[in-house]
Amino acid sequence: MPPEGGRSLADLLQLVVVTLVVVMALAVPVIHFDVQRRYLDGNLTTLSLLTAEQLMRQVIARNPELWAYEQGRIAGLLRDQVRGVAVRQVVSSEGGETVVEIGTPLPAPLSTHRQWLFDAGRPVGALETSASLRPLLRDSLLLALVLALIGGVGVALLCRYPLARLRRAERDIRYLAEHDPLTGLLNRHVVEALFERESARARRHHLQLSIVIFDIDHFKRVNDRHGHDCGDRVLRQLAGLVSRHVRASDYLVRWGGEEFLILSTHTDLAMARTLVEKLRRLVAAHDFGLAQSITISLGVCGCMPGDGLHACVGCADAAMYRAKRAGRNRWCEGDGVDSGAEGADA
Numbered sequence: 001m002p003p004e005g006g007r008s009l010a011d012l013l014q015l016v017v018v019t020l021v022v023v024m025a026l027a028v029p030v031i032h033f034d035v036q037r038r039y040l041d042g043n044l045t046t047l048s049l050l051t052a053e054q055l056m057r058q059v060i061a062r063n064p065e066l067w068a069y070e071q072g073r074i075a076g077l078l079r080d081q082v083r084g085v086a087v088r089q090v091v092s093s094e095g096g097e098t099v100v101e102i103g104t105p106l107p108a109p110l111s112t113h114r115q116w117l118f119d120a121g122r123p124v125g126a127l128e129t130s131a132s133l134r135p136l137l138r139d140s141l142l143l144a145l146v147l148a149l150i151g152g153v154g155v156a157l158l159c160r161y162p163l164a165r166l167r168r169a170e171r172d173i174r175y176l177a178e179h180d181p182l183t184g185l186l187n188r189h190v191v192e193a194l195f196e197r198e199s200a201r202a203r204r205h206h207l208q209l210s211i212v213i214f215d216i217d218h219f220k221r222v223n224d225r226h227g228h229d230c231g232d233r234v235l236r237q238l239a240g241l242v243s244r245h246v247r248a249s250d251y252l253v254r255w256g257g258e259e260f261l262i263l264s265t266h267t268d269l270a271m272a273r274t275l276v277e278k279l280r281r282l283v284a285a286h287d288f289g290l291a292q293s294i295t296i297s298l299g300v301c302g303c304m305p306g307d308g309l310h311a312c313v314g315c316a317d318a319a320m321y322r323a324k325r326a327g328r329n330r331w332c333e334g335d336g337v338d339s340g341a342e343g344a345d346a
C-alpha cells in the first residue's frame with residue numbers, strides 16, 4: 001500500500017476533542033474554586049434540613065419563656081439573624097439553657113461560635129454555630145475525581161494524536177525504504193531479509209526456492225525513440241503485468257533500472273522453467289501501446305539448501321546474460337543447475 005497523504009477527518013476531530021478537553025481541564029479548577037468560595041461565603045443553609053427559625057419554633061414550643069421570638073426577637077437575637085441559618089442539631093438542654101448548633105456564614109470552615117440567648121437579661125440558651133467541612137470535602141473529592149478523569153482522558157488523547165502521526169510517518173518511511181517509487185514493487189534492499197526468511201522456511205519444510213532475473217530487451221531504444229516518460233510507463237505496465245501473473249507467495253522486486261527479480265517460493269526448477277516461459281510469452285504478446293513490441297530475457301536458478309542470496313542471484317544473472325547473448329526474448333538456466341536448457345520462440 002502506498003503511503004497515505006494529507007490530514008484525515010479523524011485527525012481533525014481528534015484535535016477538536018483534545019482542545020475541548022484542555023479547555024474543560026482548565027475550567028474545572030476555576031469551578032472548584034468558585035464552589036469553595038460559595039461554601040466559605042456561607043451558603044451552608046442550603047445543606048440543612050431545618051433552619052434556625054424552624055428549630056427555634058420547636059424550642060419555643062417546649063420553652064414558652066422564649067416568648068420574645070413571637071415578637072420578632074428570640075431572647076435578644078433578632079429574627080432576621082436566625083432566619084435562613086442552617087441548624088445542625090440541638091446540642092443540649094439543661095437548667096433552662098437550650099443550646100442549638102447551627103451552621104452559619106463563617107470566615108473559616110472549622111471555626112465554632114456560640115451566642116447566648118437572653119430573656120429580659122436572663123440567659124435562657126445559646127446558639128452554637130459551626131461550619132462543617134464535610135460537604136466541602138465531599139464535593140472537593142468529587143471534583144478532584146472529575147478533574148483526574150478529564151486530565152487522564154486529555155493526556156491520553158494528547159499523547160494519542162502525535163503518536164498516531166508518528167506511527168503513520170514511521171509506516172510511510174518504511175514503505176518508501178522498501179518500495180520502488182516508480183513501480184510500487186519491492187526494491188532490492190528488502191531482498192536479503194526476504195531470502196533469509198524464505199530459505200530458512202524452505203529448509204525447515206523441505207521446500208524448493210527459485211530465483212528469476214529478467215531484463216527488458218533493448219530498453220534504451222524505447223527511451224531514445226519514445227522518451228523517458230514513455231520508458232517509465234513501460235516499466236510500470238510491465239511491473240503490473242508480471243505481478244498479476246505470479247503467485248501471491250512470490251516476491252516481485254525491481255532489482256534496478258529495467259531489471260527485475262522474482263523470489264519464487266515453493267518452486268522447484270521444473271516449476272520455475274514453466275514460470276519463466278509463461279512470463280516471456282506474456283510480455284512478448286502484451287500491447288504496451290508502442291509501435292514496437294517489448295520483450296524480456298530471463299535467467300532462472302533453482303536454489304539449493306544452504307545457497308546464499310548472492311550465489312543464487314549471481315547464477316540467475318549469469319543465465320540472463322547468456323539469454324541476452326543468445327539473441328534475447330528467451331530464458332536460460334543458471335550454470336550451477338543445468339547449463340544446457342533454454343527457451344525461446346522459434
Ligand SMILES: Nc1nc2c(ncn2[C@@H]2O[C@H](COP(=O)(O)OP(=O)(O)OP(=O)(O)O)[C@@H](O)[C@H]2O)c(=O)[nH]1
Nearest residue numbers: 215216217218219220221223228229231232257258
Ligand atoms: N525510463 C526509464 N529508463 C530507465 C530507468 N532505469 C534504467 N533505464 C534505462 O534503461 C536503459 C538500459 O539500457 P542498457 O543497459 O543499454 O540495456 P538495453 O538497452 O535494455 O539493452 P539490453 O539489456 O542489452 O537488451 C538505459 O537507457 C537506462 O537509461 C527508469 O527508471 N526509467
